[in-house]
Amino acid sequence: MSNTFASTETAAAPASSVVIDLNQLYRDHHRHLLRFVQRYVRNSEDAEDVVQNTFVEAARCAQRFAGLSKPSTWLFGIALNLARNHERRKYASLCDTVDDAFIEQIADIGADPAYLIENREVAGKVLALLESLPPKVRATFEAVLEGDATYEQAAAQLQIPVGTVRSRVSRVRTAVRAQFGSMDQQRHSM
Structure with a gap:
């Protein structure tokens, strides 16, 4: 120095x-x-x-x-x-500064805790409803929705006519609507 x-x-x-x-x-x-x-x-x-x-x-x-x-x-x-x-x-x-528009693009709208809790409750009720259905109807519905199969593929897999698959899936949808109403209607009323 x-x-x-x-x-x-x-x-x-x-x-x-x-x-x-x-x-x-x-x-x-x-x-x-x-x-x-x-x-x-x-x-x-x-x-x-x-x-x-x-x-x-x-x-x-x-x-x-x-x-x-x-x-x-x-x-x-x-x-x-x-x-x-x-x-x-x-x-x-x-840390790079991030534009607010970018954050809005990646924001998870489903991250709202109230929305998540509501969805869990509805999912639990739907699951209970599905478990209460007759086994053949539940198997058809699961083959179409969970297996991502078309009605024709589900009919071939379950060895039943396509009309029966459509009828069973329609029955499940009707039961869900009767029990819970339309989810869109519920959200708009909140």
Whole structure:
């Protein structure tokens, strides 16, 4: 560290302020200050930069030191603020700002807790209704809806006529509507 800090600070210091010997502060506290900063800044090169900036800032503000604390305490305060600012900037740069329109595109409208609870309750009631149906009707309905089969594929799989498949599926849909009404009507009435 050069003597320019000491001469600059004493020349710029007003008569009422305390004179700080930055060269002595550097000699006495550089290593300890570096270890202190490394607690906050994990990268050793960044910690060195923060320590260097600490002494630059101390030289810049030395004339404003009022002597209300020890010079080392003042110096460590500067280092702490610079280390925190460094980390904030580092982590802020990792996060890209996202446009609100983009967030709305990826927002899950089904994530509303009330909506999820309502859907679970309705699903439980529909499941109970399906379990109460005769086994042949339930098997037909499950083949069409759960198996993603067409009426023709379900008829072939269950070895029954296509008309029977349509009739059974229609019976289940009618029972669900009678029990719960149309879900669209329920949502619009809320």
